[in-house]
Amino acid sequence: MKLHLSAPSNTLIKTEVKITGSKSESNRLLLLQALYPAITINNLSNSDDAEVMQKGLKIEKGVVDIHHAGTAMRFLTAYFASQENKEVVLTGSKRMTERPIKVLVDALRELGADITYENNEGYPPIKIKGKKLVQNKVSLPANISSQYISALLLVAPKLENGLELELIGEITSVPYIKMTLGLLTQIGVESSFNGNTIKVLPQETLPAATLVVESDWSSASYFYSIVSLCEVGTEITLSAYNKNSLQGDSVLAEIYKDFGVESTFGEHQVILRKTTSTVNKTIEIDLANAPDIAQTIVVSCFGLGIGCYLTGLHTLKIKETDRLEALKEELGKLGAPISVTDKTLTLKPSDKINKDIAIDTYNDHRMAMAFAPLALKTSLYINDAEVVSKSYPDFWKDMESLKFQVQTS
Numbered sequence: 222m223k224l225h226l227s228a229p230s231n232t233l234i235k236t237e238v239k240i241t242g243s244k245s246e247s248n249r250l251l252l253l254q255a256l257y258p259a260i261t262i263n264n265l266s267n268s269d270d271a272e273v274m275q276k277g278l279k280i281e282k283g284v285v286d287i288h289h290a291g292t293a294m295r296f297l298t299a300y301f302a303s304q305e306n307k308e309v310v311l312t313g314s315k316r317m318t319e320r321p322i323k324v325l326v327d328a329l330r331e332l333g334a335d336i337t338y339e340n341n342e343g344y345p346p347i348k349i350k351g352k353k354l355v356q357n358k359v360s361l362p363a364n365i366s367s368q369y370i371s372a373l374l375l376v377a378p379k380l381e382n383g384l385e386l387e388l389i390g391e392i393t394s395v396p397y398i399k400m401t402l403g404l405l406t407q408i409g410v411e412s413s414f415n416g417n418t419i420k421v422l423p424q425e426t427l428p429a430a431t432l433v434v435e436s437d438w439s440s441a442s443y444f445y446s447i448v449s450l451c452e453v454g455t456e457i458t459l460s461a462y463n464k465n466s467l468q469g470d471s472v473l474a475e476i477y478k479d480f481g482v483e484s485t486f487g488e489h490q491v492i493l494r495k496t497t498s499t500v501n502k503t504i505e506i507d508l509a510n511a512p513d514i515a516q517t518i519v520v521s522c523f524g525l526g527i528g529c530y531l532t533g534l535h536t537l538k539i540k541e542t543d544r545l546e547a548l549k550e551e552l553g554k555l556g557a558p559i560s561v562t563d564k565t566l567t568l569k570p571s572d573k574i575n576k577d578i579a580i581d582t583y584n585d586h587r588m589a590m591a592f593a594p595l596a597l598k599t600s601l602y603i604n605d606a607e608v609v610s611k612s613y614p615d616f617w618k619d620m621e622s623l624k625f626q627v628q629t630s
């Protein structure tokens with residue numbers, strides 16, 4: 222589906238949007254619910270990634286296809302490895318077979334797991350014969366993906382002696398590890414995270430508990446971007462959000478102050494207001510803790526005509542696509558003076574934006590959603606716009622509710 226997007230006729234927007242639950246929190250809680258059936262989950266994400274996770278958890282034997290969902294791939298690997306009597310082949314989209322999993326498989330094998338590669342060493346698909354994992358200590362590199370660490374932590378309380386992880390090297394995407402530990406605390410599992418050591422205590426059973434998933438902060442980023450590009454006075458209320466979030470991407474509220482957007486928290490909501498059009502000519506941000514909002518931020522900067530120097534982007538190359546190359550290509554088509562390395566991105570300030578460019582999305586939901594707010598500055602096309610369903614199936618409907626003109630072309 223190719224969409225043509227143009228701005229609302231009135232760019233002084235005042236509206237409310239209710240966003241679906243965080244896919245990261247949802248996929249963690251779905252796994253925990255499979256281990257502790259007394260857990261009830263409210264405001265579960267309606268994303269494809271949460272749906273494949275739910276389906277995957279029900280399978281006992283045969284092929285489990287998790288499509289593009291990185292968290293489902295990594296979390297289910299640890300889950301099936303630790304489930305006696307289950308035997309599956311875990312696979313996904315073509316891109317998923319290019320996203321590395323060796324660090325997690327090596328760690329699980331050290332704990333006693335039986336996992337073999339079906340095609341390429343280090344990459345899905347993988348065959349998993351569930352076993353009782355007998356070891357309780359393992360070390361693993363922490364600089365490639367935090368999802369390997371979260372995967373191990375999620376199954377840890379069900380291991381006979383719990384788990385002790387030693388993290389080697391610089392730890393990337395730290396807030397996602399803390400989110401995992403935070404959810405374990407909420408269900409009543411004890412853990413500690415000191416320096417590079419994480420310990421989780423065993424917990425055989427748990428009493429009934431209801432957990433509420435906060436709405437998705439990465440999805441909120443697209444509305445921060447919209448407000449930053451709108452007239453002063455624009456106001457969008459997003460729900461259901463809390464000031465104290467488990468999601469690292471809530472740092473948006475701080476970051477977008479530099480783009481003239483103020484955030485005010487109310488009861489389970491955040492109000493975004495454009496309060497000034499005066500912004501710095503260039504900003505510098507380290508996104509090692511919040512990699513999923515890199516695309517949103519660079520597009521906001523381009524729309525505002527300001528420059529940015531983004532660092533800590535080393536994980537972007539192994540996400541749904543090589544996001545650094547994709548940004549260089551697509552922003553380049555729009556006329557942006559952009560350059561990238563393996564872990565940084567530089568955008569120079571510029572005023573000109575090319576019109577009616579078709580943005581390619583590379584099977585990456587965030588390419589589609591990050592570029593959409595640019596319609597406030599120029600009309601553009603988004604190719605394969607249905608990709609948004611990976612995390613935010615209602616995205617285009619919500620854009621229409623803001624009076625953006627969204628037309629199938």
Ligand SMILES: O=C(O)C1=C[C@@H](OP(=O)(O)O)[C@@H](O)[C@H](O)C1
Nearest residue numbers: 245292366367368394397513536
């Ligand atoms: O644990 C999670 O829910 C996630 C961790 C991050 O991945 P990395 O740790 O691979 O950076 C993030 O990019 C992804 O969207 C979700």
Ligand SMILES: C=C(OP(=O)(O)O)C(=O)O
Nearest residue numbers: 289290291292513540541
């Ligand atoms: C990187 C992402 O997801 P995952 O790694 O779970 O596929 C994302 O949603 O931006």
